[in-house]
Amino acid sequence: MATTEHQAQRAGQAEGTGETGHGHGHGVSANADRKWLGLALGLIVAFMTAEVVVGLIAGSLALISDAGHMLTDAASIVLALIAIRLAARPARGNYTYGLKRAEILSAQANGITLLLLTAWFVYEGVRRLIDPPPVEGLLVFITALVGIAVNVAASWCISRANRSSLNVEGAFQHILNDLYAFIATAVAGGVILWTGFARADAIAALIVAALMAKAGWGLVKESGRIFLExxxxxxxxxxxxxxxxxxxxxxxxxxxxxxxxxxxxxxxxxxxxxxxxxxxxxxxxxxxxxxxxxxxxxxxxxxxxxxxxxxxxxxxxxxxxxxxxxxx
Missing domain, CATH: 3.30.300.30 (ANL, C-terminal domain)
Structure with missing residues (x-):
């Protein structure tokens, strides 16, 4: 707490205002948060670019859905970085709390994005269950294994940031769900490779969609509680x-x-x-x-x-x- 705030608090008590001071703190600094989030962002963008190319070549909805999810991962981290910077600005003018709730806006945007993507992947997954296109199982399997490694590294980076922030937690949930998605995709790729069962790709996409729905709803619900005070x-x-x-x-x-x-x-x-x-x-x-x-x-x-x-x-x-x- 700043010295001036201590002084104001003591003055207020001396005058009998009946107001207390307050202290807030987080275990991880905003600078540390930005560093770890930035590292995770670099990993995700690099792999996402490669995954889109491989997904199109392999004709895999599971890989493309993973790439789409990784795009939202990247967007969620960018939003988190912007929100951290906005939230650090001091209170002034009409914004008597500063812009601290920019973090909650970011978390809600992450949640809504996950729910919208869920709807699209459910539609595409059902369509491919009915009429499965050919899928290159080997490419899907290898790419998914690399994706697992990338997401483990990115999850570790974000876990080092301050996850008590709903904003950072939103970005973490994006990455964690993508890790689960790659595990499902790797299983699907292996099934296609060894059995030729092409519908495994669509089933993996539907599993990803279910995980995204759960995480998205949790973020929307928690951020909504804060907005409704x-x-x-x-x-x-x-x-x-x-x-x-x-x-x-x-x-x-x-x-x-x-x-x-x-x-x-x-x-x-x-x-x-x-x-x-x-x-x-x-x-x-x-x-x-x-x-x-x-x-x-x-x-x-x-x-x-x-x-x-x-x-x-x-x-x-x-x-x-x-x-x-x-x-x-």
Whole structure:
């Protein structure tokens, strides 16, 4: 956390604003991420070019589908690199969080691309099951074996980057699915080579499509949760609201929000009403410590007010979400 942010936090506490600071960090730097992603990109582009040529010569849908998948791999890494650079820009102007969610846009684009490719490969795979064209099994088998080696190397490169980022995880899922696809293609090439069963190529393409659908849906779902500002899956707002309401001298909790700014960057805000005469600052610090120790929530913004005997049952006219009170 920058010195100026520490100073602002201390000043805010001294003035009784009731807002906490926050600290974020990732185990791998953005520069390291870019290096490993760049290495993976070079491997993929070089092999993809060769695979397109071999796929056309061999007449293999499995190889062409793998090449198409590798094109999305390359695109996903390019998007990830762009998103990392955008996310590193400081917050300014109307973008008060900066451009951190560029990473989530990249992840969602990766997921949607995988789902679109799934539809096309399913169509082509079914068509080739019905009317299988001739396929050069030896070329398919050898190319797929090389593809396995390339994807193992690329997967290793990306695994060295910060996979807590949904953006990097999206690129990793692309590469990992391509590795599985090459394994299926190698099996198909071997079957065609030794048995002459040409439909094995289409079956391999359908297996690839199923793997792509699973990975694509996972990315779209997770990125969609962040865009809709849902609480992270591992945090239960109902349970946390109950915990906060159980803090001594707390009368009511409302406007409780838990959301992710981007991958691994979770925030919480809440309006807390306490008994007349209670120490607002001590209660706020206690709530912060509960969130930090039990839920690893460092980024919290808390408004703490005293209630009065004359106050209405609801402090705010239109609170957002459920109101939590101490259990009798």
């Amino acid at each position: 849902a609480a992270p899956a591992h945090l239960d707002p109902e349970a946390i609201g109950g915990e906060l309401a159980a803090v001594p001298d707390v009368v009511q909790i409302h406007d409780l929000h838990i959301w992710q700014i981007t991958s691994g960057d979770t925030a919480l805000s809440a309006h807390i009403l306490v008994k007349p005469g209670a120490d607002c600052h001590a209660i706020r610090q206690g709530v912060e410590e509960i969130m930090r120790a039990r839920h690893h929530l460092e980024h919290t913004t808390l408004q703490v007010d005293h209630t009065t005997p004359e106050a209405d049952d609801e402090h705010c006219d239109h609170p957002h979400g459920r109101t939590y009170r101490p259990q009798p």
